[in-house]
Amino acid sequence: MLGETNLLGPQLVLMCAGAFLLIADLFIKRRGLLAGTAAAAVLGSVAYSAILLADGKVGREAFDGVLVFDHFALFFQFLLAGAALVTIAASWETLSRIPSRRGEYLALILFSVTGLMLLAGTRDLIGIFVALELTSLSQYVLVGFHKDRLGSEAGLKYLLLGAVASAVLLYGMAMLLGLTGSTNLPEIAAAIAGSGDGQFEALTFAAVFLIAGFGFKAAVAPFQMWVPDVYTGAPTAIAAFLSVASKAAAFAVLIRVFFEALGDDLLSADWSTIFAILAALSMFVGNVLAIQQSNIKRMLAYSSVAQAGTVLIGLAAISAGRGELLGASGILFYLAGYTVSNLAAFLIVIVVHEKIGSFQIDDYRGLGRRAPLLAGVLALALISLTGLPPTAGFFGKLYLFDTAIQSGLAWLAVIGVVNTAISAAYYIRPIKAMFIDEPAGELARPIPSSWLPSPPLAATLALTAAGVLVIGLVPGLIIDVAEEAVGVLLF
């Protein structure tokens, strides 16, 4: 019945570690130890996954088909674990500001990652919903964790909007459930395949509300309006986490649901159009608004909206049919590149904020000369986000646009490339500020004695920067993995 429960192992490690941290917080006060424990838990989870992989468990199911351990889930497990690791390291500064709540903070991160991993690894509507709520509730708290004006505001907004989005998602799920009588995705697909024309309305209703609910998490326009506010108000490490992990998992679950449950040939043309329109909208909204920003966090928030739009191109391509495999693997590949690039960018934002206490792009002026390495990494990350060589983003975008074209969505690819051009207009601004502009006045912001980031940050910075370059130069590595990961979606 339950099958191989040890498939839950990676998540279980995280959950247990979370619980442990809650207790350990009471008597361990050193942040290094706590954060180390959390990081070790993440690594343990990765190790567990690796063991399962080595053990040939890939493709197995557990818990009556609620949990599935396939390459797809595995891909996201590694991706999310990486993001979590970086987030924990990035929280180094945050941890010092919350001496009384470190355990809770780290535990919530772990819980959130657990939820995200489950999101990618479950084939059951109820499982999806509960996992989503697990991660969401943790995130609401994390966003407001500093309890300052902006953080609490961001947290409350996130929660209220998240609750509305959950309700919408649930309404969609309810309709789907009512139609098919099952919570299991493949069973839903089977039920849809056997159904008649009369169910089209309810199915569409369900699909649209599902898109809205998941699109909210993935920061897709027009469900994106929380994004800039929440990213700006949240602790920067959490914003980074939201921008990569949450988004990646949301896309994972979108792919799962729309591939495994709603992948019916007759319907997918409709989904494709919806996704394509949302993709275009997201790219335009994100890019056009990002140009207006003077706060780098907020700029990155809008940029993440635009990036979500780019990923949606892949989804539209999947649904368009011809490029199924390509589209899905394109999304995965792009997400990998986006994750490292965006994390690198956020890490620099964290370090710079730590040093000069500002998120204003204008205050980055002169950074290129004072801290060439930091500035260089940020520039590299932004170049990658723009989609220029020799970085991860370049091949990611290439791959996704190729997907669109192979699926006959050339117009979407055109919109994508036009938006790439628009996005260059704002990604270039921090680069210009750092390398070209003269500092407005030496005393505008205090110059720190040292630009050296704290060790965990330095390490993760190096890792992400290397990731941007490696994926950019040897994209084959990730593409192969991504292809294998989406291979399971075809049956």
Added chain:
Amino acid sequence: MNQPVAEGLVWLIFFLPVASFFLITLFLRGRPREAGLLTVGAIGVALVVSVYALVQVIGEGGHAVGFSTHELFSAGDLIVNVGARLDGLTAVMLVVVSGVSLLVQVYSLGYMHGDGGFARYYAFMSFFTAAMLGLILADNLLMLFVFWELVGAASYFLIGFWFHRPAAAAAAKKAFIVTRLGDLGLLAALILIWDRAGTLDIAAINTEVVELVGLGVLGQTMLTLFALGLAAGAIGKSAQFPLHIWLPDAMEGPTPVSALVHSATMVAAGVYLLARFFPVLDASQFASDFITWIGVITAVGAALLAVAQTDIKRVLAYSTISQLAYMMFALGIGAYAAAVFHLMTHAFFKSLLFLGAGSASHATNTFDMTRMGGLRRVMPITYITFVIGALSLAGVIPLAGFWSKDEILIDAWKYNRAVFVFGLLAAGLTAFYMVRAIALTFHGEYKGGEEPAPGEHGADPAHPHEAPRVMTIPLCLLAVLAVAAGWVTFGGEFQSWVLGALPEAHEAKFLWNTGVFIGSTLLAAVAAAAAIALYIRRDPDPARLRAHPAVAPLHRLLERKYYADVLAEDLLVRRVFYGGLAKAAHTFDALVVDGVVNGAARGTFVAGWFAKFAQNGQAQTAAAALLAGGVIIFGAVVIFQ
């Protein structure tokens, strides 16, 4: 190969000045004396070889020596060749160019002595001579065009030699651009003939292409257009109406330059070009008529202008235009041999006149004839040679100019009486203005010349003196040529040389028409007498005559050069083109073309500025957007399904 002249030897004529140019540019920049001597030496050898070539060609009856051509490069169908063509016409031109050039270079050793740019001067002179020789030697139109442009460039540098004078710099620019306008025609002709006939070879164009047109295989219109293109090039280069405006300004260059480039050789290239393609011209009646009337208008118009000039070089410049026009209409009416003959004699006497004028200015620092006067006493050699040149120009028997001019007039009498009348009129005017120039320069009281501009090298005008021997010897040699060069016409000798260059056989004979002789001589005598009365005896006083209401408007018209410069430069170029069209285009570029680009960028920015207010920070707005998005999508799908 059993050729009368080795091909390498012919190339030597061209490469000697080329070598001289490169050697001076690279190594002799700081050593003026060596630069001058090197140039003189190189051109001297070139002259010797040229004379040898001429003699050999004469031995062949003036027919082309069959050198094979060499491929320079190819691009698809286009095969660009480099080859030398040596025939009667070429050989004569070679001798004339290298001969005049040699004498001018020798003269320049004295004239340019002490000038800061002495080496540069000789470099460009070598460059010019090389290009001119190359132009003559070219066996295909493209190569001809190459050298055609190069002589233009050389002319630019030599006119602008004293680049510190704004007038010189401007004149150089004007000369290049105006001639280039004509060159466009030549270029178009080149493109047209290659496109339609598939060849650029001069011999092929003159024979096969003309034949094919005759057979109707190729269109007559094409041929006419081609000929008109050539004519355009010739009009620009030979400063014919309406592109004549550059040549008087070009007198800003050093006088030896004017003598060589702007009277004897380069400006004659236009005539040479038309002579070269005489069979084409011959086959197109329209083009011939066109050239004839352009020549007639220019011949008379320029001669009239020469009457009203006070600058001796400008008098000579307009005279050059007028004389070139003579050759043009001669070609137009089919007087090929006469035109080339006049080209040769003109080269000698006109360069003589220029060098004489230079000699005069060498003593007085000015070319303004109203500041000279009475120089015959202090500069006897200059005076005598100048008078010889002037008489030759005026067509006084038995000087060279007489024979060539007379031959043209005889041909005109034969073919076209209207042209003959105008030709005669121009001849009369020539005598008038030359006598006037002699009178103002060498007779009367000395008016004191002009002090050299501060910081410039110049003579002491208070005590004018005869030029050094290095300058007078070339004058004397040229005077000899100005007298004797015409005698080669006796027995149709010269005509047989140049007619041999034509594909069809022509009868070469010495032309004589006593009526024409008497008419032209009488007219010249009357004109000369009038000039003597006016300017040497000063009765009536020319100044009062100018003020006479009947003459004044005419004089003003001539003084203002028919307002051609005003029309061309001020109105057309400055106002209409630069101030109108170009300004409008520039404004359009900045406001519209760039405006659209910047507008698109700004539009995106403004759109963002407006859109950001939708993100008003109010949580429920976001929720509403989410729901609205969902409902609208659902509605759209249901409706459009």
Added chain:
Amino acid sequence: MSDFPILSILIFLPIAGALLLALIPGQRVPTDRLFAWVPGDQQARAKWLALVVSAATLVISLVLFIDFDHGRPGFQYTDTFTWIDADDVGFTVRYAFGLDGLSAPLVLLTTFLTTVAVLISWRIDLRPKEYFAWLLVLETSVLGVFTALDLLVFFLFWELELIPMFLLISTWGHGDRRHYSAIKFVLYTVFGSAFMLVGFLILGAEAGSFDMRDIRGADLAGAVLPLQAVFAFILIAFAVKLPVVPLHTWLPDAHTDAPTAVSVLLAGVLLKMGGYGVLRLLFTLMPDVGADADLALAIIAAVSIVYGAIITIRQTDLKRLVAYSSVSHMGFVLLGVSALGVTGLSGAAMQLVTHGLITGLLFVVVGLVYDRTHTREIADMRGMAHYMPLLAAATVFAGFASLGLPALAGFVAEITIFLGAFAQHEAPTAVALLGVLLAAGYMLYALQRTMFGPRDERWSHLPDIGAWWETAPIAALVAAIVLLGVYPSIVMDLFEAAVAPIADGLALAADSAEAAVSGGA
């Protein structure tokens, strides 16, 4: 030389040099063992290293150029392996480089001009290390574009060039508008190349490979968009780069505000990427469309030539004048391309090289003038020839080369283009002839105002060129211009052989279109 990856070495040598440069210790560390062999301080080391690297690249490319087998058609020294192998989803990127008659001269031009650029920047004192590093990165990107055989690799290098260009213009440029110019340049290029990417992807999707050699033989009829649209998409990028009216307005800004060496490279090499792209990609891969589009191209070209020249005449800024003249001159490339025949195509390719040399020289001399006078206003200058005779001579030479004086390189290209284009398009070619006259107008106008005229005491203290790093590049450029003008076969033969297959393809396409028309009628 079969397996030796000489081409890869050539391409990546500069960027390796750039990395090495980046490793040079800053001022704070007086000595470092790694760089002990390079004399002098940081600045001196940077420039010497850059010179060594660029010269080495030049030598390699020269060797390749000489060793290149003229007789053999197709690509030589190819260097290929599969980079991204997602064959089952049709996304295969091949790391593929090769040299043919079209690219070999352009590669040589690139390495040559980069060396010139390094020399001409000898006196740079603002962050020299970074400056030279970016210059070398730029070289790699351009070399990559000229040798890439895979569309996506081509695109990669095409985009890569933006980063160094942006930083070079924006950081080391002149004037307050340099940031604006740099961003404009980047956005314009990104915008154009964005469309190009779509075109590439459509081609690749249809052909199942991004390798040009595969696409050439593939049947592209079933592409998602009509091939005309694909052609237009790709053309947009090249038209921006060339540039042609009305997509040219980035060019004067970028040129004017860029540092001298960057202007040289921008005009000399980067613009060539556009023309190269048209020949290498559009006409090779889509001859059917190309054979139909010729009239449109010819008209655009004629407009560019005349319109560009007319606007050039109005310029009061010397560098801007030279920049605008490029618009006119690059129009000739398009005109030659529109001729479709071997003659026109060879002429277009030739114009790429000659314009690179000539405008390169023009920017060098203008830059040297600017370095001395610190003004670019024509109205402020006069009589430079009195104080800087050699520099003035070089300027005049460059000006005459630019206006198409025969026996200099530019003329060869222009005449070939005219002769080639007239056969196909009489009216546009006739209009384009005006460009020759206008070129004389603006060039001589500029020369007269700046170099000639009376002495001006303001400039009497200015030194003439004399240092070897000033004279050597100028002399080399002059020599190259004269050599190509007098004996163009050196590269013309290569071009002729390389464009012959392209022209054949076009002719075939035109024939079949004609046959279709007559068959239908």
Added chain:
Amino acid sequence: MTISLEEYLIVGAILFAIGLYIALSKRNAIGVLMGVELMLNAVNLTLVAFSRFTDTGVALSTQVFVVFIIAVAAAEVAVGLALAMVVYRNRQTVSLDRINLLKW
């Protein structure tokens, strides 16, 4: 007329819409939470109606779903109220019209 699935679904839809209206229009954050709770109730009602009426598969999974939804609703309210409290401590208000420091 019998009361069947459709009636319940309509009641659910109306309840969902009213909850939505409350969530969108109320200024007070707690009021918004009430609206969300109503929306969740509407979903619950819909689910239970499906479980009662439709004859497909395992009807009970819908009821299990409802249990989870109720649990989640409780958790959301708890966290929401805590966040509202933090906001109140910082701003002395929970009016969403004033909680808009983060915008544009």
Added chain:
Amino acid sequence: MSDVGFHLAFWSLSALTIGGALMIIVSRNLIHAVIFLILSFIGVAGLFITLSADFLALVQILVYVGAIAVLMLFAILLTPRAARDNEESLMRYPAMILMGLVIAAGVFVALETDWGPMREGAIGTQAKIIGESLINQYVLPFEIGAVMLTAALVGAIALARQDDEDLPIHTDSLIEEGVLPPPDGDAAAPAGPGDES
């Protein structure tokens, strides 16, 4: 249950549910609104009963009425100075339109869709079956739900708890809000690190 009784029950309970919900909109006092919310919850519980979902009705009463509503009341009472009004913002007009659209969509879907074959009777002994499926088929969601509740609990506590480090943050906020006077009369309060954009 008889047909009439069933009808009566459905309509009255629906009226209670919807009426209660509408009263939330109308009521101007937040505490009244909670009371109406409880009424609405009870209505839904009643509807559950008409759907033979007795167990869920019970849970509904327990959790919603017993826990959620009470929690809300506490929260309202704990923030005495907060405006306890339940006013609507300007969003009410778009919200109204949206409400209409959602109702239209919901009704449309409900009526237009072919919901498949209908079951005759209800399923019995739900509590047991639900409990069994929670430890069998849905044990994983159950487990995750437990973690979720833990997370929510921990998070809520962490937020609500006043830690030592929180006070200065709140003080700074209130100074910036103008509720508290700036320290030492220094009007320019130091900007926080998270400077608003």
